[in-house]
Amino acid sequence: MAWECQRCGFFETSASARDFFLVEQSDIVRAKISGWIRDQYTSGSVAKVTLDTLNHVTSRPIPSTIERVNRLLLEAARGQEFLGERFDAEEPRFLAATYSANREDIDFIMSFLSSQGLAEYKTLGGGKNAEILPLGYVRVDELTRKSSDSVQGFVAMWFKEELIDTYAQGFEQGILNAGYNPTRMDRVEHINRIDDEIIAQIKQSRFVVADFTGHRSGVYFEAGFALGMNLPVIWTCHKDDMANLHFDIRQFNYIDWETIDELTKRLQMRIEAVLGPGPYKKSRDGLIG
Numbered sequence: 001m002a003w004e005c006q007r008c009g010f011f012e013t014s015a016s017a018r019d020f021f022l023v024e025q026s027d028i029v030r031a032k033i034s035g036w037i038r039d040q041y042t043s044g045s046v047a048k049v050t051l052d053t054l055n056h057v058t059s060r061p062i063p064s065t066i067e068r069v070n071r072l073l074l075e076a077a078r079g080q081e082f083l084g085e086r087f088d089a090e091e092p093r094f095l096a097a098t099y100s101a102n103r104e105d106i107d108f109i110m111s112f113l114s115s116q117g118l119a120e121y122k123t124l125g126g127g128k129n130a131e132i133l134p135l136g137y138v139r140v141d142e143l144t145r146k147s148s149d150s151v152q153g154f155v156a157m158w159f160k161e162e163l164i165d166t167y168a169q170g171f172e173q174g175i176l177n178a179g180y181n182p183t184r185m186d187r188v189e190h191i192n193r194i195d196d197e198i199i200a201q202i203k204q205s206r207f208v209v210a211d212f213t214g215h216r217s218g219v220y221f222e223a224g225f226a227l228g229m230n231l232p233v234i235w236t237c238h239k240d241d242m243a244n245l246h247f248d249i250r251q252f253n254y255i256d257w258e259t260i261d262e263l264t265k266r267l268q269m270r271i272e273a274v275l276g277p278g279p280y281k282k283s284r285d286g287l288i289g
Contacts, residue, residue: 007092008034009041014050027101032058035099042078042097048251065112068098070143072109073118076132077140086128089121143230151278153180153271154205156222158214170260171209171236174267179278180206202226207275209267212245213238220246232274234267 001018004010013020025033036057037049063071075097076087089106100106110130113119118136123129132140153175157167167184175182183205185198198218202208202225210223210233226233236255237245255270257263271278 005034005037005092007096008037009093009096011037011041012048014048016051017049017054020049020051020054028062029058031062031095031099031101032060034096035063038093038096042075048253050247050251062099068100068105069109069112069118070139071098072106072113073132073136073140074143076119076130077137080132083137084131086122087130087132088128089130150204150206151179151181151280152201152205153178153182154202154208154222154226155182155184155211156208156219157184157211158216158219160214163213166260166263170257170263171211171267174264175209175271176280177264177268178271178275179281180271180275181280198222199225202231203229205231206278207232207234207271209234209236211236212249213241215241215244215246220249223249234270234274236263236267 001013001015002010003013033049033054062068072089072094075094076089080087089110090103094100094106095102098106098109100109110119110121113136114121116135117133118139119130119132121130155167155171155175157163157171171184172182183201185201202222205226208223208226208231210219210226212219212235223233223235233252234255235249235252236257239256239258242254242256255263255266257266272281
């Protein structure tokens with residue numbers, strides 16, 4: 001069943017999870033669920049909520065205070081057309097973005113932002129009554145700059161001989177067609193510890209493509225690290241292996257591919273839908289961007 005919520009965004013629920021949303025929940029539970037759904041929504045994915053998802057998400061702690069402060073700034077800046085544009089901190093989306101249980105949480109976060117010279121209320125009433133201050137925009141730039149200028153797409157997958165063509169003709173080609181540069185760890189020359197280099201490469205990437213075919217533990221780690229960095233993750237898995245996905249990640253919007261050609265086309269479309277065409281995207285007249 002599909003839902004559209006002013007607080008959470010767009011998401012889908014399984015039949016077994018549907019009743020959860022029809023029953024009144026505690027403010028903390030609502031904060032955790034709506035925050036998690038909005039994270040998927042703003043990253044370009046459609047959250048697919050199951051009972052397993054609900055059990056897992058509601059058992060997790062609320063993000064740290066500083067993370068919630070940063071989240072409000074990022075949400076306020078999202079979609080702004082000009083510097084100093086006013087925003088309405090009472091919009092429901094801010095409750096979800098900051099994992100807040102009530103309006104008092106938002107007021108506290110805004111008070112903290114004001115004390116740091118990052119954002120403040122401009123009037124006492126409702127409406128578009130808040131504004132990001134100059135130092136706030138500097139903080140937003142710091143939070144987004146690391147990956148926003150990158151043209152690299154990091155591919156996490158099983159390094160199995162049978163998947164060599166799948167990478168070269170599927171993942172690599174799909175990323176190239178979308179206008180970005182693909183990178184896979186076994187093709188990067190380095191002298192560092194492999195885990196340190198993986199982390200460094202992910203930090204340098206614009207997005208991560210995580211293929212769970214074969215269910216390698218390294219792919220789970222790399223996808224989780226990317227999520228912690230607030231990097232978009234493109235989730236893929238061979239259709240025959242979808243049933244074996246760990247319950248923690250089943251709710252994401254997967255490209256369940258069967259053929260390499262299908263993978264190439266769907267991966268390109270998903271990347272462009274989430275991030276837009278990259279700077280090396282080819283057009284009839286050459287390169288765009």
